[in-house]
Amino acid sequence: MYAWQKAAEEFARIAPGKDFAALVGHCVAQGAYVWSTPTEFILAMPVSIRDGQPVHDDAGDTWYVHLAALLNGTKGPNRFLELAPFRLPWVAWNRHGGPLKRYRWARVARLSERNHHGCIR
Numbered sequence: 001m002y003a004w005q006k007a008a009e010e011f012a013r014i015a016p017g018k019d020f021a022a023l024v025g026h027c028v029a030q031g032a033y034v035w036s037t038p039t040e041f042i043l044a045m046p047v048s049i050r051d052g053q054p055v056h057d058d059a060g061d062t063w064y065v066h067l068a069a070l071l072n073g074t075k076g077p078n079r080f081l082e083l084a085p086f087r088l089p090w091v092a093w094n095r096h097g098g099p100l101k102r103y104r105w106a107r108v109a110r111l112s113e114r115n116h117h118g119c120i121r
Contacts, residue, residue, distance in 0.1 A: 014097035
């Protein structure tokens with residue numbers, strides 16, 4: 001199984017009836033960042049957070065990691081910090097459809113460094 005297939009399975013679980021390819025296409029059309037290798041898939045986009053939900057707009061100050069599937073043991077937020085095309089003040093994600101988690105970029109980088117994952121700051 002490739003990482004994108006794992007991401008598609010997770011998306012089907014948390015959003016039954018929604019189309020994975022349509023989601024990726026929509027996000028890319030909105031300026032999302034996609035990283036895909038056989039062992040890594042990350043879909044993220046700059047957003048603003050309003051009422052606890054990610055909203056795409058031109059004032060986005062948060063990288064929202066929409067989907068991440070990593071088959072090589074790397075943690076999603078850690079790997080995203082290494083790959084992000086540019087920094088924003090915040091990074092956010094939901095784990096398995098749970099509540100939104102939003103952290104300062106510097107905090108995620110510091111925790112990643114403490115856990116020896118070697119992320120950039």
